[in-house]
Amino acid sequence: MTQTSFWQDNQQTAQYAELCNALYERELAALVRGEFTSAVAIQHRIKSLPYYIKRTAHAMLQSQSPLDLDTVNGSWSAKQSVKMPLSGQEDAAIWQWYKSSKLRPGLVVPVALADRIILDCVDRLDKQGQGFRTNVCGWFREEAKPEMQNFQLLKPNKKVMMAACCGHSWQNNKKARPVIPTLRELLLSCAINWQNFKQSLFI
Known part of the structure; x- marks a missing residue:
């Protein structure tokens, strides 16, 4: 591994962590505001969060979108x-x-x-x-x-x-x-x- 690729990997990892954090904060705030009919419903929602947040963060970092990615706010x-x-x-x-x-x-x-x-x-x-x-x-x-x-x-x-x-x-x-x-x-x-x-x- 070259010094350049090592630096790029570290930068990508930092952006990924920052993006995941922003998405978690937003989704947890949405859960607090949400109306759920049962505890089971909110449990299922929370259980699926890690999968969808990691998948979304990874996809946003790999995207060829012409938009600017704001990792702090988790948005384009x-x-x-x-x-x-x-x-x-x-x-x-x-x-x-x-x-x-x-x-x-x-x-x-x-x-x-x-x-x-x-x-x-x-x-x-x-x-x-x-x-x-x-x-x-x-x-x-x-x-x-x-x-x-x-x-x-x-x-x-x-x-x-x-x-x-x-x-x-x-x-x-x-x-x-x-x-x-x-x-x-x-x-x-x-x-x-x-x-x-x-x-x-x-x-």
């Missing part, structure tokens, strides 16, 4: 746009993009809420090819009326995915304080293929 950072990046996100354009993609379970997709964009992933395809279901937001079908939902499926592009990864938020068409993405979203952010949004990376 990038310059925020003045308004939510919804240019070119008309219904027809969105579904044209998804129809031209060979969708597979696990594909990372962006979904717009009222004030921010979140990351979700495809977990089931409609047998007739009329839509798909995502893990958190449920079914999306072309004929469904957007006004009946409190969220909107978006087509991925660099600005949209960067905003989702960084937790950028807006209120009254003005920039607001970023929201820290969930542990699940952070893990999904590492599966984004920045060279081809129609395919996800294996993590």
Whole structure:
């Protein structure tokens, strides 16, 4: 082992420890605020934390993301746009993009809420090819009326995915304080293929 590689390994180990610590602090705070129906539910959540935190920290350090990694806060950072990046996100354009993609379970997709964009992933395809279901937001079908939902499926592009990864938020068409993405979203952010949004990376 050369002196250079030894230094790099030590730096990577320090960043990994710092990142794990930040993620643990955040998840424990979320557990305190959470509402659980039984002690068993919270026990299962705590039991799974080490696995998901270690996996997420490792994936974030190995990611080829164009975003800046903040190991102290356990988050991605990038310059925020003045308004939510919804240019070119008309219904027809969105579904044209998804129809031209060979969708597979696990594909990372962006979904717009009222004030921010979140990351979700495809977990089931409609047998007739009329839509798909995502893990958190449920079914999306072309004929469904957007006004009946409190969220909107978006087509991925660099600005949209960067905003989702960084937790950028807006209120009254003005920039607001970023929201820290969930542990699940952070893990999904590492599966984004920045060279081809129609395919996800294996993590």
